[in-house]
Amino acid sequence: MADFTTSTHRANWIFTPQDLKEKYKDANKRAKQALEKYGATRMEVDIDGSFSYAEPQNDAKDNADKHSRPKALKIEEEQLLRAFYEFKIQDVCDAFKFPRKIQATALIYFKRFYLEWSVMEHHPKNIMLTCIYAACKAEENHVSAEELGKGIEQDHQMILNNEMLVLQSLGFDLIVYAPYRALEGFVSDLEESYDAKLGQSETIKSLHESAKAEVDKIMRTDAPLLYPPGQLALAALRRACEVHKLIDFERYLQNMFSRQHPAHATSELNLALNVIDMLINKLETPTSKDVKHIDRKLKSCLDPSSHDKSKKRKHRSKESSTEMQDML
Amino acid sequence: MGDGRGSNSGSNSNSKPEWLEQYDVIGKIGEGTYGLVFLAKIKSNRAKSIAIKKFKQSKDGDGVSPTAIREIMLLREISHENVVKLANVHINHADMSLYLAFDYAEHDLYEIIRHHRDKVNQPINQYTIKSILWQLLNGLNYLHSNWIVHRDLKPSNILVMGDGEEQGVVKIADFGLARIYQAPLKPLSENGVVVTIWYRAPELLLGAKHYTSAVDMWAVGCIFAELLTLKPLFQGQEVKGTPNPFQLDQLDKIFKVLGHPTQEKWPTLVNLPHWQSDVQHIQGHKYDNAGLYTVVHLSPKNPAYDLLSKMLEYDPRKRITAAQALDHEYFRMEPLPGRNALVSPQPGEKVVNYPTRPVDTSTDIEGTISLQPSQPVSSGNSMSGAMGGPHVMQNRSMPRPMPMVGMQRMQPPGIPAYNLASQAGMGGVNPGGIPMQRGVGPQAHQQQQMRRKDPGMGMTGYPPQQKSRRF
Numbered sequence: 001m002a003d004f005t006t007s008t009h010r011a012n013w014i015f016t017p018q019d020l021k022e023k024y025k026d027a028n029k030r031a032k033q034a035l036e037k038y039g040a041t042r043m044e045v046d047i048d049g050s051f052s053y054a055e056p057q058n059d060a061k062d063n064a065d066k067h068s069r070p071k072a073l074k075i076e077e078e079q080l081l082r083a084f085y086e087f088k089i090q091d092v093c094d095a096f097k098f099p100r101k102i103q104a105t106a107l108i109y110f111k112r113f114y115l116e117w118s119v120m121e122h123h124p125k126n127i128m129l130t131c132i133y134a135a136c137k138a139e140e141n142h143v144s145a146e147e148l149g150k151g152i153e154q155d156h157q158m159i160l161n162n163e164m165l166v167l168q169s170l171g172f173d174l175i176v177y178a179p180y181r182a183l184e185g186f187v188s189d190l191e192e193s194y195d196a197k198l199g200q201s202e203t204i205k206s207l208h209e210s211a212k213a214e215v216d217k218i219m220r221t222d223a224p225l226l227y228p229p230g231q232l233a234l235a236a237l238r239r240a241c242e243v244h245k246l247i248d249f250e251r252y253l254q255n256m257f258s259r260q261h262p263a264h265a266t267s268e269l270n271l272a273l274n275v276i277d278m279l280i281n282k283l284e285t286p287t288s289k290d291v292k293h294i295d296r297k298l299k300s301c302l303d304p305s306s307h308d309k310s311k312k313r314k315h316r317s318k319e320s321s322t323e324m325q326d327m328l
Numbered sequence: 329m330g331d332g333r334g335s336n337s338g339s340n341s342n343s344k345p346e347w348l349e350q351y352d353v354i355g356k357i358g359e360g361t362y363g364l365v366f367l368a369k370i371k372s373n374r375a376k377s378i379a380i381k382k383f384k385q386s387k388d389g390d391g392v393s394p395t396a397i398r399e400i401m402l403l404r405e406i407s408h409e410n411v412v413k414l415a416n417v418h419i420n421h422a423d424m425s426l427y428l429a430f431d432y433a434e435h436d437l438y439e440i441i442r443h444h445r446d447k448v449n450q451p452i453n454q455y456t457i458k459s460i461l462w463q464l465l466n467g468l469n470y471l472h473s474n475w476i477v478h479r480d481l482k483p484s485n486i487l488v489m490g491d492g493e494e495q496g497v498v499k500i501a502d503f504g505l506a507r508i509y510q511a512p513l514k515p516l517s518e519n520g521v522v523v524t525i526w527y528r529a530p531e532l533l534l535g536a537k538h539y540t541s542a543v544d545m546w547a548v549g550c551i552f553a554e555l556l557t558l559k560p561l562f563q564g565q566e567v568k569g570t571p572n573p574f575q576l577d578q579l580d581k582i583f584k585v586l587g588h589p590t591q592e593k594w595p596t597l598v599n600l601p602h603w604q605s606d607v608q609h610i611q612g613h614k615y616d617n618a619g620l621y622t623v624v625h626l627s628p629k630n631p632a633y634d635l636l637s638k639m640l641e642y643d644p645r646k647r648i649t650a651a652q653a654l655d656h657e658y659f660r661m662e663p664l665p666g667r668n669a670l671v672s673p674q675p676g677e678k679v680v681n682y683p684t685r686p687v688d689t690s691t692d693i694e695g696t697i698s699l700q701p702s703q704p705v706s707s708g709n710s711m712s713g714a715m716g717g718p719h720v721m722q723n724r725s726m727p728r729p730m731p732m733v734g735m736q737r738m739q740p741p742g743i744p745a746y747n748l749a750s751q752a753g754m755g756g757v758n759p760g761g762i763p764m765q766r767g768v769g770p771q772a773h774q775q776q777q778m779r780r781k782d783p784g785m786g787m788t789g790y791p792p793q794q795k796s797r798r799f
Binding site for chain 2: 007133137138140145146159160
């Protein structure tokens with residue numbers, strides 16, 4: 001439980017970079033095939049609990065010759081869109097003043113969900129909100145769907161409709177280990193070993209703050225699917241130390257190792273930290289402008305008939321998606 | 329959870345949900361505010377019985393019940409011989425209800441105690457008491473070392489396996505109120521304290537804001553005494569309808585047996601919110617301190633008494649822990665505790681045959697499933713035009729089956745040999761010396777009764793057996 005070594009987090013949700021690549025590729029491929037076969041990629045939950053692609057209207061199907069057929073998203077486009085909505089998760093959580101733990105849990109749910117599905121199958125905007133909602137429940141900070149929906153001017157029924165899908169896709173593995181707590185541990189450890197000498201608890205505090213900001217960034221990379229929370233925390237701490245130049249991080253690490261793992265060298269760990277570092281450096285924060293065309297493409301994949309119908313039939317949801325655009 | 333995502337079963341509203349096909353549902357065995365519990369047999373293995381717990385949808389249309397979510401998420405992480413095993417999770421998409429399938433346990437301490445008191449009219453034998461207590465502590469030690477507090481231990485939540493390979497093995501059940509230590513705090517009033525008060529620790533009755541593992545140990549003490557005497561140790565009258573945890577009558581009952589707590593013995597007592605009101609209240613009372621040993625009929629020199637009194641220590645910080653209790657002299661004396669609590673390895677010991685659980689065969693699980701005729705579940709932003717009729721796609725199942733049973737714990741790739749994370753992650757290193765009681769919400773959520781209208785809701789006696797037919 002509180003033991004990461006025996007957790008579902010470690011057993012089921014830590015991958016190799018190769019694993020991730022395969023999963024993203026598979027999901028993308030599956031959605032592409034559905035698009036070719038059915039002319040749309042949106043998934044529905046049937047009454048018996050099975051999932052199926054929404055059947056497009058006959059006319060849409062008939063007209064779906066090679067020219068008018070929507071184009072599937074590329075793997076990179078899916079990635080960019082996920083990155084966009086992951087940033088949104090932090091945005092929304094900040095707006096609600098949720099604790100960082102909830103934010104991290106929601107982000108990890110979101111990431112795990114899209115290892116199972118393509119964004120073309122389930123719109124990330126909906127999934128993002130449902131992940132936040134589920135994270136609140138799991139972290140005992142219950143916020144009603146209505147309240148959540150209201151706060152961001154979204155239909156709360158949509159959040160509820162997707163809840164079971166999200167829980168199921170996560171395999172009900174809902175306990176998530178975020179790096180913030182590990183970071184807290186390292187920082188108090190640092191404080192104990194350095195504070196006496198430095199006499200600067202204020203500086204340690206600001207070091208902690210910048211490390212937290214680094215964790216915030218890490219949470220938007222693939223790193224949480226690749227490394228355990230303790231290593232994510234150390235990577236964040238190392239970056240913060242580089243800026244603050246207060247503490248010799250290498251020495252601290254050596255120190256800690258000689259205390260706790262005398263048999264091991266730090267080289268292996270340093271390799272992991274370097275990879276995490278690289279992932280942070282590569283982190284993109286796309287703006288709504290950056291993803292606008294992808295989102296348009298996505299809309300036609302999900303629901304090719306929506307273009308001509310949206311004005312009449314989907315007035316309401318159209319409206320709310322405009323609001324969403326504004327919010328974004 | 330590899331179910332409910334079938335393929336060609338179609339959306340025939342008259343058929344059972346697909347997952348239900350694997351079971352023969354025998355009948356209802358329990359009921360509570362959370363929902364219903366059914367007994368079922370697995371068709372492919374008739375020897376195996378399963379208890380299916382159906383959660384009601386959460387009220388006010390707010391999706392999956394948070395209690396269900398909490399219970400599942402905890403159970404997914406734990407595995408121990410003395411903790412109930414979650415065999416599967418089923419989803420009924422029609423009404424978005426959740427079904428948890430557990431390995432079935434034929435007995436529980438509530439029934440065992442009742443049987444001895446009302447039917448056989450004799451105490452439970454020493455071997456059985458000791459074995460039950462040891463296994464209960466063993467399971468609890470596992471939970472506590474995994475930073476989980478159960479918070480609602482009572483006889484009806486302690487199950488004992490019936491005939492079969494695991495006969496007489498104790499299983500701690502009902503994790504609907506369980507918490508991880510580091511879960512955030514919420515004020516008590518938010519959810520109302522409505523669980524049974526008979527097993528509630530004094531610090532909680534006096535308004536302590538933190539649940540610690542010590543509250544579970546207090547409950548174990550109460551259960552231990554009840555196994556010895558066949559009577560609940562502290563049967564207070566509950567004041568209902570108030571979020572106030574301050575239950576005067578329950579405190580009275582405790583003080584009458586254990587005497588009034590003093591600041592010398594329990595230094596942090598003065599910090600408890602309701603201590604002041606208690607002081608005013610007790611000025612008019614005189615507690616003679618009847619003495620715990622007279623109530624449980626044990627000599628103060630008896631190791632069983634020593635262990636019991638250490639569980640019922642007022643100061644939660646001094647109260648014995650599960651690990652310490654397992655090490656107690658009581659468990660090293662004859663008769664030694666065993667794995668089969670119901671049958672003593674000593675030849676010639678009389679075996680009590682406990683009755684099987686009453687099953688109400690008039691309540692059908694399907695009647696509670698309420699499949700609506702072909703209503704698409706997805707509404708809201710879905711395109712209703714595209715949803716006409718039952719549309720069935722071939723084998724569009726979930727991308728990854730996630731069976732609950734026998735899930736392998738693979739060594740995750742990419743984790744270096746030294747497991748730094750597990751130590752820095754939580755608990756392990758704990759360089760800051762973060763205290764155990766940190767951040768555990770004192771609130772109990774809605775009432776969680778497993779399978780019967782339980783005692784403790786202000787009743788002084790046991791309720792009559794629920795009307796039901798024998799299976």
